[in-house]
Amino acid sequence: MEEKIIFHIDVNSAYLSWEAVYRLQHGEKIDLRKIPSIVGGDESKRHGIVLAKSIPAKEYGILTGESVYSARQKCPNLTIVPPNYEIYMKASNSMMDLLREYSPYVQRYSIDEAFIDYSCHRENHYLDVAYQIKERIKDELGFTVNIGIGPNKLLAKMASDLKKPDRVHTLFYHEIKDKMWPLPVEKLFMVGSKTKRKLNGRGIFTIGELAQLDPDYIYSWLKKPGLLIWNYANGRENSPVKNSSPPVKSIGNSTTTSFDVDNKREGHMFLLAISEMVGMRIRELDLMGDVISLSLKNHQFYSYSHQKKLDIPTDSTNTIYNISKKLFDEMWTGEPIRRFSISISGLCSNDFCQLSLLEEYKERDKALDRTIDRIRYKYGYNSLIRSCFLHSGIKPIIGGVVAEEDYPMMSSIL
DNA sequence: TCTGGGGTCCTAGGACCC
DNA sequence: TCTGGGGTCCTAGGACCC
Numbered sequence: 001m002e003e004k005i006i007f008h009i010d011v012n013s014a015y016l017s018w019e020a021v022y023r024l025q026h027g028e029k030i031d032l033r034k035i036p037s038i039v040g041g042d043e044s045k046r047h048g049i050v051l052a053k054s055i056p057a058k059e060y061g062i063l064t065g066e067s068v069y070s071a072r073q074k075c076p077n078l079t080i081v082p083p084n085y086e087i088y089m090k091a092s093n094s095m096m097d098l099l100r101e102y103s104p105y106v107q108r109y110s111i112d113e114a115f116i117d118y119s120c121h122r123e124n125h126y127l128d129v130a131y132q133i134k135e136r137i138k139d140e141l142g143f144t145v146n147i148g149i150g151p152n153k154l155l156a157k158m159a160s161d162l163k164k165p166d167r168v169h170t171l172f173y174h175e176i177k178d179k180m181w182p183l184p185v186e187k188l189f190m191v192g193s194k195t196k197r198k199l200n201g202r203g204i205f206t207i208g209e210l211a212q213l214d215p216d217y218i219y220s221w222l223k224k225p226g227l228l229i230w231n232y233a234n235g236r237e238n239s240p241v242k243n244s245s246p247p248v249k250s251i252g253n254s255t256t257t258s259f260d261v262d263n264k265r266e267g268h269m270f271l272l273a274i275s276e277m278v279g280m281r282i283r284e285l286d287l288m289g290d291v292i293s294l295s296l297k298n299h300q301f302y303s304y305s306h307q308k309k310l311d312i313p314t315d316s317t318n319t320i321y322n323i324s325k326k327l328f329d330e331m332w333t334g335e336p337i338r339r340f341s342i343s344i345s346g347l348c349s350n351d352f353c354q355l356s357l358l359e360e361y362k363e364r365d366k367a368l369d370r371t372i373d374r375i376r377y378k379y380g381y382n383s384l385i386r387s388c389f390l391h392s393g394i395k396p397i398i399g400g401v402v403a404e405e406d407y408p409m410m411s412s413i414l
Numbered sequence: 415t416c417t418g419g420g421g422t423c424c425t426a427g428g429a430c431c432c
Numbered sequence: 433t434c435t436g437g438g439g440t441c442c443t444a445g446g447a448c449c450c
Contacts (some may be wrong), residue, residue, distance in 0.1 A: 301417070
């Protein structure tokens with residue numbers, strides 16, 4: 001059997017690049033990519049983290065995910081711009097359209113990453129094709145990408161991460177030793193901060209050192225995830241490039257509140273506002289779910305969750321709200337809360353679920369939810385709101401991601 | 415004015431059943 | 433009163449990804 005040829009395309013500093021391109025196209029003179037800059041959340045709303053950074057900002061030691069506050073400490077003349085997800089989604093869609101010209105086997109892995117299985121297209125040399133894709137994206141769409149090429153998705157992904165920006169790298173089996181093994185172990189896909197700490201604690205600092213361990217040893221120590229990363233360290237992975245999206249497993253929304261919530265009434269209002277979005281999304285996808293879970297984060301950043309399995313699947317905003325309210329009342333200790341999140345899982349398709357005669361969720365309620373959805377899609381989310389939110393200072397519908405164009409969320413498994 | 419929001423998967427313990 | 437044991441469901445928590 002011939003070796004597969006997999007590409008991994010990764011947009012360099014995606015949000016920041018897309019923001020820069022958009023601004024240049026709209027008459028701005030400065031290219032954000034060429035100055036120390038970040039795309040960051042609104043600090044006054046306590047959303048202040050770094051979502052993306054320019055390469056000059058990276059040189060100041062600024063990291064994605066750190067607070068905007070500390071980024072500014074590192075670089076006082078940092079340019080900070082707010083995110084604009086609709087623009088990023090459009091840029092991403094354009095890139096996917098371009099990639100699909102090269103193969104039907106294109107897997108969108110996240111908003112800024114994709115895999116292509118190029119194995120069947122032996123008529124052109126894969127390196128020429130990769131360079132062509134990279135240059136076309138730069139010329140036609142205005143941003144740069146890294147392309148990694150390997151015999152499987154893992155190695156292609158590791159390759160695209162090698163040196164940035166605007167590069168093509170290969171990582172075939174015979175190159176693992178030179179190109180991947182010297183890297184620090186936390187560069188390996190699926191080795192996060194916790195695992196890095198454990199590995200370092202036993203003297204394992206490079207991917208090569210992990211690769212050399214005895215699999216029985218790592219299994220008895222780190223169980224299944226240990227064996228997974230050990231296989232990855234040795235370049236072993238063989239999942240297919242999927243061009244259709246896997247079924248959705250859960251739908252959830254959350255918000256960090258701009259102030260700590262210390263009373264039940266306001267807590268319930270946030271739950272209602274989030275339930276509205278979760279309900280709208282599950283109905284949009286024509287699904288129902290029978291597990292509602294609520295997770296809270298307190299003012300000390302400690303998170304905890306409770307969930308409830310229902311006898312009957314639901315897609316009703318009121319049911320989602322009532323269950324999450326019940327969960328909140330049973331788990332809340334009275335401490336100040338900074339983040340609320342609700343999600344629904346145990347999903348099944350609507351037509352399959354709805355037939356239960358015992359169903360308490362009446363057809364009438366269902367029709368009401370759907371009617372409200374239609375009005376909100378047509379005239380805007382705030383065209384129809386619950387009166388309790390009037391003059392409350394709390395947004396009546398909270399959360400993002402209403403099927404712009406359903407794109408599959410990646411999972412941590414390739 | 416310090417630390418987001420969207421996900422997936424795995425584990426472990428207790429309840430319950432045969 | 434010596435305390436089986438395997439399977440499934442449910443729940444809470446934790447790891448990882450972008």
